Amino acid sequence: MDHAEPVLVTAETLAELRRIVGERNVLDDPAELAVYECDAYTLEKRPPGAVVLPGNTEEVAAVVRVCAGAGLPIIPRGAGTSLSGTVLAVTGGVMIGLARLNRIESVDVLNRRALVQAGVVNAWITREAAPHGLMYAPDPSSQPACTIGGNVGTNSGGPHTLKYGVTTNHILGFEMVLPDGEIVWLGSGVEEGDDVDGIDLRGAVIGSEGMFGIVTRVLVRLVRAPQEFKTLLGVFESVDDASLAVGDIIAAGIVPGALEMMDQMITGAVEAAYHFGFPLDAGALLIVELDGLSAGLPEQTDRVIEICRARGAREIRVAKTEQERADLWKSRKRAFGAIGRLSPGYLTQDGVVPRSKLPEIMRFIQETSCRFDLRICNVFHAGDGNIHPLILFDERKPDEVRRAIAAGDAILGRCVELGGSVTGEHGIGVEKVDFMARQFSVETLDVMRALRAVFDPAGRCNPHKMFPGGKRCAEFAQRKQIAA
Ligand SMILES: Cc1cc2nc3c(=O)[nH]c(=O)nc-3n(C[C@H](O)[C@H](O)[C@H](O)COP(=O)(O)OP(=O)(O)OC[C@H]3O[C@@H](n4cnc5c(N)ncnc54)[C@H](O)[C@@H]3O)c2cc1C
Numbered sequence: 001m002d003h004a005e006p007v008l009v010t011a012e013t014l015a016e017l018r019r020i021v022g023e024r025n026v027l028d029d030p031a032e033l034a035v036y037e038c039d040a041y042t043l044e045k046r047p048p049g050a051v052v053l054p055g056n057t058e059e060v061a062a063v064v065r066v067c068a069g070a071g072l073p074i075i076p077r078g079a080g081t082s083l084s085g086t087v088l089a090v091t092g093g094v095m096i097g098l099a100r101l102n103r104i105e106s107v108d109v110l111n112r113r114a115l116v117q118a119g120v121v122n123a124w125i126t127r128e129a130a131p132h133g134l135m136y137a138p139d140p141s142s143q144p145a146c147t148i149g150g151n152v153g154t155n156s157g158g159p160h161t162l163k164y165g166v167t168t169n170h171i172l173g174f175e176m177v178l179p180d181g182e183i184v185w186l187g188s189g190v191e192e193g194d195d196v197d198g199i200d201l202r203g204a205v206i207g208s209e210g211m212f213g214i215v216t217r218v219l220v221r222l223v224r225a226p227q228e229f230k231t232l233l234g235v236f237e238s239v240d241d242a243s244l245a246v247g248d249i250i251a252a253g254i255v256p257g258a259l260e261m262m263d264q265m266i267t268g269a270v271e272a273a274y275h276f277g278f279p280l281d282a283g284a285l286l287i288v289e290l291d292g293l294s295a296g297l298p299e300q301t302d303r304v305i306e307i308c309r310a311r312g313a314r315e316i317r318v319a320k321t322e323q324e325r326a327d328l329w330k331s332r333k334r335a336f337g338a339i340g341r342l343s344p345g346y347l348t349q350d351g352v353v354p355r356s357k358l359p360e361i362m363r364f365i366q367e368t369s370c371r372f373d374l375r376i377c378n379v380f381h382a383g384d385g386n387i388h389p390l391i392l393f394d395e396r397k398p399d400e401v402r403r404a405i406a407a408g409d410a411i412l413g414r415c416v417e418l419g420g421s422v423t424g425e426h427g428i429g430v431e432k433v434d435f436m437a438r439q440f441s442v443e444t445l446d447v448m449r450a451l452r453a454v455f456d457p458a459g460r461c462n463p464h465k466m467f468p469g470g471k472r473c474a475e476f477a478q479r480k481q482i483a484a
Contacts, residue, residue, distance in 0.1 A: 006092030009049035013070045017052050017094070020062045025053040025100070036095050039082040041431055043347065043401070048075060048089035055100045057175060057183060057216040064214065065181035067094050073460050074179065076210040078119065078150030081142045083348045084429030086154060086209045090464040096214055098149050104128050105217070112222045113172060115190055118149030118215045122156075125220060134222040137164035140425070141333040149215045155207030157425035159258040159332070162383035163291070164223065166425065168206040175217040176205065179461040183216075190219060204451060209427050210462040212455040226257070226291035230301045231325045234286035234308040235279055235315040239263055239378070242284035243358040245311035246382045249288065250355060252307060254300055257291040259383030265342070266335055266377040266390070273338035276331040279315070286313075286382065287332060335379040336390070342375070343392035347404050350426035351415035355385045364414050365389050372407040374400065386424030387415070413438070428466040437468045 009028070018026045027033060033047040049072075054060045067074045073093030080087050089095055101117035104124060108114065109132045114125055122143040125136035139158035140146055146156070152174065157166045164170075173187025173196075187202030188195045196202075205212045236242040242261055249259065262270065262278075262285045271278045278285060286308065290300050305316050319325040339346050353361045362378070365387075369376040380388040389411055393404040412422045412435055422428070422435040436445060449467055453459070 007073060009094060014050060016066045017063060021052055021054050021059050027051040039080045039087040041083050041085040044085055044088055044430060046089050048095035049092040051095045051097055053097045053100050060214055060216055061177045061181045061183050063096060064177050068180050073463050075462050076214045078147030079145045081146045083426040084431040086427045086429035086465055088430050101216060114220050114222055116148055116218055118218060119147050122146050122148060122151060129222050133225050135225045136220055137223050138167045138170055148218050152206050152215050153210045154427040159260050159381060162259055163255050163257045168203060170221045171206060172219040172221055173202055174215050176213040176215045178213045179456040209465050211452055211465060228294040228297055229325060230290040230297050231319040231328060232288045233317045234313045235282045236284045236313050238283040239362045240359050241312040242286045243362055245286060245308050247355055248307045249304055252303060256288050258289040260287040260332055261380055261382040263378040266379045269338040269341045270331050270335050272341050274331040276327055339390060345393050345395040347391040347408050349389045349408050349411055350423050351387050351412050351420060352424040353385045353415050353418045353420035357418045358385060361387060361418060365411055368407050368410050372403040374403055374407055433468045
């Protein structure tokens with residue numbers, strides 16, 4: 001299969017697909033396909049040969065069987081909010097959109113779990129569970145749009161990952177259509193007591209970026225919503241001071257629900273967009289949310305305030321009302337959306353460093369910004385050491401694109417050198433395949449490939465993602481070489 005040559009979907013195959021899902025649920029008009037040419041990683045674009053929108057598991061399986069018969073690549077797609085090109089149709093083929101699998105089938109209050117279809121939007125689950133005092137904990141900032149199937153694909157995190165864990169900690173089991181069309185269930189079943197022993201294939205699939213099959217229904221864990229929140233905004237003169245406060249809070253034995261940082265540049269954009277009332281002259285803002293039982297929260301709050309002050313916070317505001325807390329989170333979670341005020345384009349990086357290395361990596365990002373003459377702003381999950389430098393560039397200027405890619409590579413390379421990783425939550429996709437060889441040994445990568453081959457021996461399910469050495473989008477590879 002040649003990268004540069006998209007695999008064509010024949011008229012006969014399109015007709016077969018239309019017989020399964022209906023005329024209007026197969027798209028092959030170039031104008032419609034343009035919507036699906038990339039995800040939120042916009043540096044690479046390639047439309048699929050067709051998009052199919054099945055309405056239930058059986059239709060997904062039938063579509064997958066037709067594609068298997070025709071030897072076509074299949075690309076599962078949720079909402080397409082991936083930030084690393086995990087949904088790019090590198091060699092064309094059939095994109096299978098799960099948007100019509102959008103029902104919450106049941107909420108089991110007694111056992112604290114919900115059965116939802118793969119296209120259900122993340123935020124809908126908590127909305128449905130809230131009247132029962134329950135919530136679905138993983139809360140990516142994209143949660144009003146991203147789907148639970150996509151969350152499984154990328155093992156999503158979010159601001160509250162620090163305390164509650166990532167997607168894999170909250171998925172009990174799921175139904176999946178294998179690349180040959182067989183329907184399987186992995187992990188705990190829907191019936192009470194239907195738990196599994198043996199190898200955790202559920203865990204292997206979560207985070208596999210749609211390369212193992214198409215998830216159609218998911219049994220998620222619900223947790224008790226906290227009795228109370230204390231949400232603080234620490235105002236610091238510098239990113240360095242705020243980073244040191246992050247380490248001190250954790251070292252004091254406190255595990256906040258969330259511990260998020262915004263630097264001055266992103267704060268300016270967020271404030272201009274959402275008017276929360278952030279101080280524009282602050283070097284860095286720290287959002288610390290403590291949650292849980294009311295008992296003990298005031299003491300923890302006092303301790304966090306004390307630590308922040310000791311690290312030079314000039315002001316600490318505590319949200320006085322639920323509305324104020326909600327507004328604060330809305331501003332934080334929509335930060336990426338405010339970047340349009342700063343730049344026509346941006347590259348979101350997603351790296352991890354040990355928490356103790358936060359000051360060092362933040363300084364390195366600053367140096368990288370100067371070195372490549374590009375503005376870089378930061379809004380990230382500081383408590384997890386999960387950084388998200390946002391590299392600003394103008395896609396119409398090829399030299400800026402090259403410098404943005406090179407700056408991103410430099411930052412991720414430094415994360416690895418500091419003992420971290422090239423992804424905390426956004427996945428590898430096409431963006432970071434080259435880094436896999438720097439982070440893992442040849443043997444480890446071979447084991448990963450072998451595991452993938454168990455599920456997808458022909459390598460047709462979301463090809464050209466994650467693993468280096470495979471053929472990649474020629475144009476992009478060339479751009480990276482020039483950038484280097
Ligand atoms: C503004 C913004 C903020 C974000 N914030 C966060 C954040 O805080 N934390 C975080 O982790 N991510 C974040 N992201 C990234 C993104 O939202 C997540 O990766 C999310 O999980 C993707 O979900 P999706 O439905 O859009 O999936 P898609 O982007 O459509 O797909 C993602 C991957 O999952 C696969 N996939 C999708 N559906 C299925 C399925 N049913 N079966 C099998 N594979 C499937 C795809 O093939 C692809 O590999 C953010 C993105 C944006 C644009």
